Amino acid sequence: MRIKNVVLSTAGALTARGALRVIRSWPGSTQLDRTNFRGRTVTLAAGPALAVGAATSAAAGARSLPEAGAALVAGLGSGAVGFYDDVVGGRPEHKAKGFKGHLGALREGRVTSGLVKIAGVGAAALAASALLAADRPRRGRVGTAVDVALGAGVIAGTANLFNLLDLRPGRAIKAGTIVAGPLAAGPAGGLVAGPVGAATALLPDDLDERVMLGDAGANAFGALLGVALAARTGRVGRAALLAGLAGLTAASERVSFTQVIQQTPGLRELDALGRRP
Numbered sequence: 001m002r003i004k005n006v007v008l009s010t011a012g013a014l015t016a017r018g019a020l021r022v023i024r025s026w027p028g029s030t031q032l033d034r035t036n037f038r039g040r041t042v043t044l045a046a047g048p049a050l051a052v053g054a055a056t057s058a059a060a061g062a063r064s065l066p067e068a069g070a071a072l073v074a075g076l077g078s079g080a081v082g083f084y085d086d087v088v089g090g091r092p093e094h095k096a097k098g099f100k101g102h103l104g105a106l107r108e109g110r111v112t113s114g115l116v117k118i119a120g121v122g123a124a125a126l127a128a129s130a131l132l133a134a135d136r137p138r139r140g141r142v143g144t145a146v147d148v149a150l151g152a153g154v155i156a157g158t159a160n161l162f163n164l165l166d167l168r169p170g171r172a173i174k175a176g177t178i179v180a181g182p183l184a185a186g187p188a189g190g191l192v193a194g195p196v197g198a199a200t201a202l203l204p205d206d207l208d209e210r211v212m213l214g215d216a217g218a219n220a221f222g223a224l225l226g227v228a229l230a231a232r233t234g235r236v237g238r239a240a241l242l243a244g245l246a247g248l249t250a251a252s253e254r255v256s257f258t259q260v261i262q263q264t265p266g267l268r269e270l271d272a273l274g275r276r277p
Contacts, residue, residue: 005189008061009197016053016198020045020211031087037168038276040209044086046202047216051079053201057194058224063187066135070128070227071191077124078159078223082215085117089215121219125155125226132231150238155226157245162222163215164252169275170207171261172218173199176225183228191228195221207274 023045032044055075062068129151133144166172180192205211261267
């Protein structure tokens, strides 16, 4: 099992690095340049590169065809709608802040890229959870519906949480590695080995502020970890995870995660580790 995870991690890393080179060699790749929090020019190319490398290697490490399908749908689906938001989200007609802001824009007759992303991530999470249900014992229509709904909530919630964390270089990747640690040793280890390899292969460039994950990378990475969490847990575990994710999401509307991290010893040092001064 350990050798298999090393192989999957290596495959994820090579695929992500290869995809990054291909995207950056594209003649129009300068359209992906953005200015980060420090005023430095970075590229969003790491986002789709991570989505492709993480999703394909997670599918390769799946224990069944439905589980592989869930990884591909969650990773590539979340990455695609996240990339759409990355590309057009800065336009005036798409401007909105938070879930309430996107709903407010919809009431005004505007469909923002953020709302498209929310709906797309939710749809991908629901499809992925339905695929995972194929590997579980049948519990009747109601029981299966509950399991699928809880799984979808975990996958979408994890994707959103990692998007909220991706506000400083390396933060989302570090958090994902910590979450993936216990999962890697369990039966769902094959689902996380590749994504972690893909993410850590991009970590040096992320920390050095040459690239950023953006919504594409953060959503895809989070969604794939959510698939692994949903695949590993039963109904009670999924419900507990969903409650925690919902609480963190609600807190993010009122509290800045960056401020909390900066004010918490240990978290502050871990967050700054490897980053430019």
